[in-house]
Amino acid sequence: MFSAFKTLVGRDLLLAMRRRSDLFTTLFFFVIVVSLFPLGIGPELNTLRLIAPGVFWVAALLASMLALERLFAIDYEDGALEQMLLAPQPLFILVLAKVTAHWLVTGLPLVLMAPLLGLQYDMATDALMAMVISLLLGTPALSLIGAIGAALTLGLRGGGVLVSLLVLPLYIPVLIFGSGAVEATASGLGGQGHLSMLGAILVLSLLFAPIASSAALRISAE
Amino acid sequence: MNARLINWFKFSSPATFYPLAGKMVPIFTLLAVVLIGVGLYMSFFVAPTDYKQGEGYRIIFVHVPAAWMSMFIYLIMAFWAGLGLVFNTRLSGMMTRALAPTGAIFAFLALWTGAFWGKPMWGTWWVWDARLTSELILLFLYLGYLALQGSIDDTRRADRAGALLVLVGVVNIPIIYYSVQWWNTLHQGATISMDNGSKMGVTMLWTMLIMALGFWAYTIAVALARVRSIILEREADTTWVSELAEVRR
Incomplete structure (x- = not known):
């Protein structure tokens, strides 16, 4: 069972490495959205510091949502997905593997890129730290929850827009606690409580989201 | 015991449910008209003027029952969705589908009347308060369900996909509700607390209950009427539909 998990993660990572342009689109989308806000709002550093948590988290939400379309679509088209459904290994594990690989390709780069962009927003070091930790806890939850929406809209016309309508309301708790953690840290309250809630959401979605996605x-x- | 079981499942078939719903629609329509009529009369003429909020508070007789209904309907949808996924009955999916637009309308109505109430009372149309925000998200969930249902042509798949979405949404509702509450308390105290139910006068409470019952009756009547059209639409090529008096005409 674990070898099936490893094989599937390895396969998906290999596929992603062969099409590197796909890999970078999500990251660049995140970078561009985050960089657009200072242009729209003005370069006032005090304002930027204030809105940074919200901007980063909303950008992460949108980036993760955009990437969802590719989660199952390619396997669905070439028939690999049907083989997975027929496989003797539980679908739970296979879905978890697909989501893990998807997060490694689309979520992790955002987490690593966030502190660099945070410097552009003149964020303090501890706020940056909270940002990285909250994104590290939150983006896997986003991928897991998003997988449900991606699976539901598989092969539908207008799937991309539809996925946003289904998934964004479900993303709201992650957004609230994620940006809340950064804000609380930045204002000196300490983001421990928010981070714990974020961790709880991650654990819950780790348990239940793959079942729903399967x-x-x-x-x-069918 | 056995007879009761059979009785229940008898009406899970669209062919037997269709005439039953047809008989129930007029009853509940009448109930809705009477109850909402009495409720509106009481809310405008019988209920006393509030000493603090004046006449403007009367919108609460529509607002609160609408907000209740928007939440109840989602729970009922989740019930039908779960039933449909477990027993694989066609009617459950149709009921879920039939309830969704009414739920969305009530969620919208609650937000709309809330804005009308908020302008004179709080001095603003909208506050990012926990309740308002979670009601807004509830509306989004309804719209997401309707969008998903609408974009799948295969009705069987549409029902099951919609059912799954409703169930995921119902798991999320308490999380959303509490997360929004916590998110707000960190920033600032709530602008106003809505816990004035216990202090409410008896007449006001009765008026609100009658309105709520009227909205229930309305919901049942509308949902049944809608489920009848859905049944006709989906079962159009079956013999029992073609033998119906209203279809043959």
Whole structure:
């Protein structure tokens, strides 16, 4: 079972490495969205410091949502997904593997890029630290929850827009606690409580989201 | 015991449910008209003027029942969705589908009347308060469900996908509600607390209950009428539909 997990993660990472342009689109989307805000709002550093948590988290939400389309779509088109549904290994593990690989390719780069962009927003070191930790806890949860939406909209017309309508309301708790952690740290209150809630959301979605995604895949691929 | 079980499942078939719903729609329509009529009369003429909020508070007789209904309907949808996924009954999906627009309308109505109430009372149309925000998210969940249902042509898949989405949403509702509450308390105290239910006068409470019951009756009537059209639409090529008096005409 674990070898199936490893094999699938390795396969997806290999596929992603062969198409590197796909890999960078999500990251560049994140960078561009975050860089657009100072242009729209003005370069006042005090304002930027204030809005940074919200901007970063909303950008992360949108970037993660944009990447969802590719999560199952390619496997669905070439039939690999049906093989996964028929495989003797539990679908839970396979979905978890797909989501893990997806997060490594689209989520982790955002986490690593965030502190660099945070410097552009003149954020303090401890706020940057809280940002990285909150993104590290939050983006996997986003990928896991988003997988449900991606599985439900598999092969539908206008799937991309639809996914945003389904998934964004479900993303709201992650957004609230994620940006809350950074804000609380920046204002000196300490983001411990928010980070704990974020961790709880991650654990819960780790347990339940793959079940829901598996059910959704079975509905969509039947 | 056995007979009761059979009775329940008898109406899970669209063919037997369709005439039953047809009989129930007029009853509940009448109930809704009477209850909402009495409720509106009481809310405008019988309920006393509030000593603090004046006449403007009367919108609460529409606002609170609408907000209740928007939440209840989502729970009922989740019930039907779960039932449909477990027993694989067609009617459950149709009921979920039939309830969703009404729920969305009530969520919108609650927000709309809330804005009308908020302008004179709080001095603003909208506050990013925990309740307002979670009601808004509830509206988004309804719209997401309707969008998903609308974009899948295969009705069987649409029902099951929608059911799954509703169930995921219902898990999320308490999380959203509390997260929004905590998110707000960190920033500033809530602008106003809505816990004035216990201090409310008896007449006001009765008026609100009658309005709520009227909204229930309205919801049932509208949902049943809608489920009848959905049944006709989906079962159009079956013999029992073609033998119906209203179809043959």
